[in-house]
Amino acid sequence: MAASTKRRSPLWARICVGVGAAVLVAGAGTLVTGQALIAKYSDAVTDNSLLDPIQPKAAEAAPPAEESTASIDGPVNMLLVGIDPRDEQTAPLADSIIVAHIPADRHTAYLFSMPRDLRVDIPAFEKSGTGADRTKINAAMAYGSRLGDGKYSAAQGFQLLASTVSGVTGIKKFDAGAIVNFGGFKKIVEAMGGVEMVIDMDVKSEHLKPDGSARDRIPSCQGHHRCSRPYTGVQKVYKKSAKPVHLKAWEALDYVRQRYGEGMTDYVRQRHQQQFIKAIAKQAMSRDVLTNPSKLLGVLDAAGGSLTVAPGSHTVLDWAMELKSLNIDDIVTVNLPGDGIFEGEYLGERFLPEVDGFFKAVREERVPAFLLDHPQFVNAEQE
Numbered sequence: 001m002a003a004s005t006k007r008r009s010p011l012w013a014r015i016c017v018g019v020g021a022a023v024l025v026a027g028a029g030t031l032v033t034g035q036a037l038i039a040k041y042s043d044a045v046t047d048n049s050l051l052d053p054i055q056p057k058a059a060e061a062a063p064p065a066e067e068s069t070a071s072i073d074g075p076v077n078m079l080l081v082g083i084d085p086r087d088e089q090t091a092p093l094a095d096s097i098i099v100a101h102i103p104a105d106r107h108t109a110y111l112f113s114m115p116r117d118l119r120v121d122i123p124a125f126e127k128s129g130t131g132a133d134r135t136k137i138n139a140a141m142a143y144g145s146r147l148g149d150g151k152y153s154a155a156q157g158f159q160l161l162a163s164t165v166s167g168v169t170g171i172k173k174f175d176a177g178a179i180v181n182f183g184g185f186k187k188i189v190e191a192m193g194g195v196e197m198v199i200d201m202d203v204k205s206e207h208l209k210p211d212g213s214a215r216d217r218i219p220s221c222q223g224h225h226r227c228s229r230p231y232t233g234v235q236k237v238y239k240k241s242a243k244p245v246h247l248k249a250w251e252a253l254d255y256v257r258q259r260y261g262e263g264m265t266d267y268v269r270q271r272h273q274q275q276f277i278k279a280i281a282k283q284a285m286s287r288d289v290l291t292n293p294s295k296l297l298g299v300l301d302a303a304g305g306s307l308t309v310a311p312g313s314h315t316v317l318d319w320a321m322e323l324k325s326l327n328i329d330d331i332v333t334v335n336l337p338g339d340g341i342f343e344g345e346y347l348g349e350r351f352l353p354e355v356d357g358f359f360k361a362v363r364e365e366r367v368p369a370f371l372l373d374h375p376q377f378v379n380a381e382q383e
Helices: 011-018 035-045 139-144 154-169 182-191 249-257 266-284 293-304 316-322 354-363 367-373
Strands: 076-083 094-102 109-114 119-122 133-136 146-148 176-181 195-199 241-247 307-310 331-334 338-342 346-351
Touching (some): 109 266, 119 139, 119 154, 119 346, 154 354, 195 249, 354 367
Antiparallel strands (some): 076 094, 195 241
């Protein structure tokens, strides 16, 4: 191929950079950082235990490990989870749960989110010693992460969360997965010099003042985390803008966390997180990053401290090569409609019945046809 012919960068790279996996940055027809560099960073963040089933068949001998192959056939489903741990003594909660579905033809990709308050059945998990429960889905990672003696493992928690998401969607197995720590992810965005994204509505920060410092806590909510809205005083405001606005790292992460205030819901927050994925991916794949070795290495170094990737039975390079023909603009963000459950008090969220049809379309490789018949499922903001 002639050098002047434009080649697109791997979608897996873009999706992962969008949630923190900058280890896969590639472009211009080759892996610009080189296979050795990609291997160095991907090895540092890889942990395939994320994809272990929660109920292995103990009576059967474990099958031999499969050798990696560059051949990845059929549709692909990836589970991407963002966590925001308060400290090492607190169980991690799944703050953001996104599934990336890539059809077998590799012509496009679809991102859809699980609301953190979605009320679901969480299965029992022997490793963590937790029984079955019906509660909000973000608790699945916390339940599964328990190691005993006040210690927690996000990777083990991912296993129970993946099983729970499978129960909701009917997706039997995830082909790859990733966990990003939002605290560490801030360093990735800082290494890129911030991000440009459209602010699609006025948003007031529940957490921060205009200068980025934490808002004051209500006296009765100090020293514990039992209050759902513990803050008071002046707030940082993000004003609606039709054109992309440059956000510093702390501003971008604060903006996509918001779900309280006028017009705000968890479904709006999901939309903003999906928009952020696309925006940060474009920023990571820009010439400003890819042609600046210092900035690129800074992004990769930051990723190493905030990211865990499970590429499954393939390597990170296998995924990059398999999905190299897809473009960031081919990503479709999907809105799954739902409403609240109230039985004297708020119990969580539930999907509307038509969402089952979407999940069936995912399993049967009919997503484009489903979205043509249900255009309301496609987020209006498709950059």
